[in-house]
Amino acid sequence: MKEFTPEYLEHLRKIIHDRADAAAREELADLHPADIAELYQDLDLEEAEYLFKLLDEEMQADVLMELDEDDRAKLLSKMDVADIAKQIEHLDTDDAVDIIQELDEDDREKILSHIDDVEQAGDIIDLLKYDEDTAGGLMGTEMIVVNENWSMPECIKQMRMQAEDMDEVYYVYVVDNEDRLRGTLPLKKLITHPSVSKIRHVMETDPVAVKADTPIDDVALDFEKYDLVAMPVIDSIGRLLGRITVDDVMDKVRDSSERDYQLASGLSGDVESDDKLFAQTKARLPWLLIGMVGGLCNSVILGRFEGGFVVDPALALFIPLIGGTGGNVGTQSSAIVVQGLANGSLDIKKSSRQLLKELGVGLLNGSIIALLVFLYNFFTLGAGHEVTTFAVSISIFCVVMFASVFGTFVPLTLEKLKIDPAIATGPFISITNDIIGMLIYMSISTWLIVFFAH
Amino acid sequence: MKEFTPEYLEHLRKIIHDRADAAAREELADLHPADIAELYQDLDLEEAEYLFKLLDEEMQADVLMELDEDDRAKLLSKMDVADIAKQIEHLDTDDAVDIIQELDEDDREKILSHIDDVEQAGDIIDLLKYDEDTAGGLMGTEMIVVNENWSMPECIKQMRMQAEDMDEVYYVYVVDNEDRLRGTLPLKKLITHPSVSKIRHVMETDPVAVKADTPIDDVALDFEKYDLVAMPVIDSIGRLLGRITVDDVMDKVRDSSERDYQLASGLSGDVESDDKLFAQTKARLPWLLIGMVGGLCNSVILGRFEGGFVVDPALALFIPLIGGTGGNVGTQSSAIVVQGLANGSLDIKKSSRQLLKELGVGLLNGSIIALLVFLYNFFTLGAGHEVTTFAVSISIFCVVMFASVFGTFVPLTLEKLKIDPAIATGPFISITNDIIGMLIYMSISTWLIVFFAH
Numbered sequence: 001m002k003e004f005t006p007e008y009l010e011h012l013r014k015i016i017h018d019r020a021d022a023a024a025r026e027e028l029a030d031l032h033p034a035d036i037a038e039l040y041q042d043l044d045l046e047e048a049e050y051l052f053k054l055l056d057e058e059m060q061a062d063v064l065m066e067l068d069e070d071d072r073a074k075l076l077s078k079m080d081v082a083d084i085a086k087q088i089e090h091l092d093t094d095d096a097v098d099i100i101q102e103l104d105e106d107d108r109e110k111i112l113s114h115i116d117d118v119e120q121a122g123d124i125i126d127l128l129k130y131d132e133d134t135a136g137g138l139m140g141t142e143m144i145v146v147n148e149n150w151s152m153p154e155c156i157k158q159m160r161m162q163a164e165d166m167d168e169v170y171y172v173y174v175v176d177n178e179d180r181l182r183g184t185l186p187l188k189k190l191i192t193h194p195s196v197s198k199i200r201h202v203m204e205t206d207p208v209a210v211k212a213d214t215p216i217d218d219v220a221l222d223f224e225k226y227d228l229v230a231m232p233v234i235d236s237i238g239r240l241l242g243r244i245t246v247d248d249v250m251d252k253v254r255d256s257s258e259r260d261y262q263l264a265s266g267l268s269g270d271v272e273s274d275d276k277l278f279a280q281t282k283a284r285l286p287w288l289l290i291g292m293v294g295g296l297c298n299s300v301i302l303g304r305f306e307g308g309f310v311v312d313p314a315l316a317l318f319i320p321l322i323g324g325t326g327g328n329v330g331t332q333s334s335a336i337v338v339q340g341l342a343n344g345s346l347d348i349k350k351s352s353r354q355l356l357k358e359l360g361v362g363l364l365n366g367s368i369i370a371l372l373v374f375l376y377n378f379f380t381l382g383a384g385h386e387v388t389t390f391a392v393s394i395s396i397f398c399v400v401m402f403a404s405v406f407g408t409f410v411p412l413t414l415e416k417l418k419i420d421p422a423i424a425t426g427p428f429i430s431i432t433n434d435i436i437g438m439l440i441y442m443s444i445s446t447w448l449i450v451f452f453a454h
Numbered sequence: 455m456k457e458f459t460p461e462y463l464e465h466l467r468k469i470i471h472d473r474a475d476a477a478a479r480e481e482l483a484d485l486h487p488a489d490i491a492e493l494y495q496d497l498d499l500e501e502a503e504y505l506f507k508l509l510d511e512e513m514q515a516d517v518l519m520e521l522d523e524d525d526r527a528k529l530l531s532k533m534d535v536a537d538i539a540k541q542i543e544h545l546d547t548d549d550a551v552d553i554i555q556e557l558d559e560d561d562r563e564k565i566l567s568h569i570d571d572v573e574q575a576g577d578i579i580d581l582l583k584y585d586e587d588t589a590g591g592l593m594g595t596e597m598i599v600v601n602e603n604w605s606m607p608e609c610i611k612q613m614r615m616q617a618e619d620m621d622e623v624y625y626v627y628v629v630d631n632e633d634r635l636r637g638t639l640p641l642k643k644l645i646t647h648p649s650v651s652k653i654r655h656v657m658e659t660d661p662v663a664v665k666a667d668t669p670i671d672d673v674a675l676d677f678e679k680y681d682l683v684a685m686p687v688i689d690s691i692g693r694l695l696g697r698i699t700v701d702d703v704m705d706k707v708r709d710s711s712e713r714d715y716q717l718a719s720g721l722s723g724d725v726e727s728d729d730k731l732f733a734q735t736k737a738r739l740p741w742l743l744i745g746m747v748g749g750l751c752n753s754v755i756l757g758r759f760e761g762g763f764v765v766d767p768a769l770a771l772f773i774p775l776i777g778g779t780g781g782n783v784g785t786q787s788s789a790i791v792v793q794g795l796a797n798g799s800l801d802i803k804k805s806s807r808q809l810l811k812e813l814g815v816g817l818l819n820g821s822i823i824a825l826l827v828f829l830y831n832f833f834t835l836g837a838g839h840e841v842t843t844f845a846v847s848i849s850i851f852c853v854v855m856f857a858s859v860f861g862t863f864v865p866l867t868l869e870k871l872k873i874d875p876a877i878a879t880g881p882f883i884s885i886t887n888d889i890i891g892m893l894i895y896m897s898i899s900t901w902l903i904v905f906f907a908h
Binding site for chain 1: 486492660682773781879
């Protein structure tokens with residue numbers, strides 16, 4: 001990994017401000033497009049634009065692809081439609097589609113009409129039809145395809161023609177006369193079986209493939225399960241449509257686990273540490289406001305039981321304990337469900353088993369905590385605080401049981417309703433459990449006050 | 455992806471219990487090792503063992519590799535050392551090392567002495583020396599290596615010999631006469647440049663490579679940045695030691711983001727939804743107990759200010775609001791730092807900039823929430839509750855400011871001390887902020903009671 005030191009950046013900025021084209025070109029020559037994209041984060045738009053214009057078209061396209069969406073939008077806004085089209089021609093169709101999808105409707109049309117390679121433009125238009133979150137939305141059409149009845153020499157000749165424009169080739173896909181996917185040909189077979197008469201004798205049959213409408217999360221699980229570097233995409237009758245590469249899948253795996261983590265931490269939207277102050281506030285304030293409303297609800301609930309605090313003011317001291325415990329238990333339970341669903345280890349059909357197990361875990365944890373708190377209060381509060389001592393422990397037990405089941409039930413139900421279960425983690429669960437915890441605590445206290453009064 | 459229906463499983467169990475070898479073999483024939491491994495989760499050990507013995511040795515090795523660590527341990531415990539050694543011979547060295555690392559010291563020695571292929575055994579012993587969390591611990595030694603001075607026909611001849619035992623080949627690595635890595639040869643060059651006189655004329659120079667002691671997290675970031683499917687590993691003077699494949703990296707990316715998520719949700723250890731009740735309790739009870747101690751601390755803090763509640767009992771009603779807000783803000787701030795460090799978007803050298811930005815976000819969020827709560831309390835509590843109205847809003851503002859800075863500062867400091875910053879998220883941050891929030895609230899209330907009394 002390249003490290004750009006402050007000294008290097010200063011040196012580079014000097015070159016840029018002197019408009020020393022030759023020196024700047026030299027600095028860029030050894031860099032990978034991903035490194036150049038990273039460099040842009042430390043430069044202002046004008047500096048980045050200057051360097052960008054020095055690159056050749058193919059490199060420009062690669063750098064464009066590696067940039068953050070925001071940085072890319074800024075750079076694209078400085079370019080005219082014909083230039084953008086030229087760069088898109090250098091990209092694989094899946095990457096081209098990603099960039100075009102970020103543009104507004106008008107620009108899309110214009111750019112597509114400027115692409116000279118009609119076949120590529122047609123492929124892009126076809127790919128744009130697929131839902132972004134499915135295999136179809138992730139696939140590209142660049143791949144080497146051979147017929148199962150060809151001989152190896154015929155096949156190699158064809159491959160030589162097809163491979164010309166491709167950066168990397170990992171698999172060769174084998175189809176029948178009706179374009180249906182029949183197998184894959186590992187490249188090493190080219191070396192080990194140079195003169196076989198029919199490809200189908202050496203190809204690997206039963207290739208792992210996905211239908212175009214498969215959700216991306218399932219595609220990712222398949223990649224991980226079968227240790228793939230690329231996967232073919234087929235239509236409903238098995239015809240080969242395109243291929244998905246592992247780098248795109250890996251990005252999706254990171255994105256989706258980051259998203260789950262963010263939701264669990266009360267961050268809405270895609271917020272990063274390098275976002276601007278206003279973007280950060282926008283992503284964070286909503287949950288804080290919901291938390292505020294929850295806290296105010298709790299003040300209303302507690303207000304209705306003010307009489308209880310008069311009987312034993314010690315009751316007020318354990319409000320944070322009850323609320324905190326409910327929040328912690330609920331967060332754990334919901335995280336286990338969300339993660340299990342995301343990595344495929346929890347089957348939605350086994351929901352009732354999961355709920356039952358949570359009941360068991362809740363019973364165990366709830367009993368232990370309730371007992372410890374009872375002993376603590378029994379010895380520290382002393383006589384005259386029976387209501388509080390019993391109310392706190394009984395409430396803790398009930399809150400742990402409720403939070404375990406509720407934290408499991410809600411994400412499972414959302415998943416069944418095809419809503420992202422991750423929204424039911426973090427602040428949602430802890431705020432809800434906080435409020436219900438207070439209700440439980442106050443109800444049990446009131447009941448015990450009456451009970452001990454008799 | 456294969457789906458095993460309850461009907462299919464019943465059908466299979468019948469075959470197993472009838473000991474119908476031929477029928478069972480037929481069922482297994484079309485399955486991928488990963489599917490067989492998945493099947494084992496629905497079978498008991500005896501059933502799984504029966505099916506396992508019907509597989510040929512290479513398939514046994516592949517299935518073994520795909521199993522969960524627990525299931526694998528169970529199956530291995532039923533096998534003798536010579537059998538295990540035989541299966542390990544069928545695995546790539548990186549996979550072999552993973553399995554051997556799970557065994558105890560005694561068994562390791564025995565199994566290694568039973569491996570007939572001395573070169574493989576030697577490679578495994580070498581690989582076992584690397585730290586598990588570094589590039590060296592993840593690499594395997596199976597790769598095709600050619601000399602930069604060879605011609606393409608010479609190279610193809612060598613590759614034919616070397617590729618014989620390999621499942622998949624994505625890159626050919628090019629070294630000089632001293633075994634130093636000089637470049638990579640994309641397989642498509644075999645097709646497009648069949649008769650070049652020296653490999654170095656067509657190889658790609660400046661390959662992205664990592665040193666053996668590079669931490670795995672950095673390796674993963676490089677894979678993502680440069681969109682790689684495999685990466686060569688070198689020693690400190692650039693000699694080629696092995697290669698890392700993308701499937702292993704992808705597993706690590708998922709593992710480490712799952713781990714961060716678990717820590718943020720108060721789950722210690724690697725807990726999954728399909729773990730047994732006791733394992734779940736063990737992973738969850740520790741944080742709940744810490745939360746309990748935190749809650750009891752709060753009760754002590756509140757107990758010392760009981761006089762305040764006598765002056766205005768309404769003060770007690772806002773305890774959940776103050777605690778909850780501090781917890782929510784702290785969770786957000788720490789999650790942003792942990793995630794930024796994990797995906798490389800936050801540079802530890804820019805810590806002070808991050809702290810400054812958090813101060814800004816805290817100022818904005820704190821002011822908005824404090825103002826809204828002030829208006830609410832002003833209109834609902836009415837006269838006689840000035841202490842509470844002011845104490846709640848001033849405290850909320852202070853709590854948000856403190857939680858923003860503290861939630862940022864703690865993980866950044868841990869990272870600097872080379873401790874995993876993820877332990878400072880979730881329950882840790884919310885419990886700490888809860889306690890400090892109470893201290894702030896109680897101090898400000900006491901001060902305001904004195905102020906308004908004059």
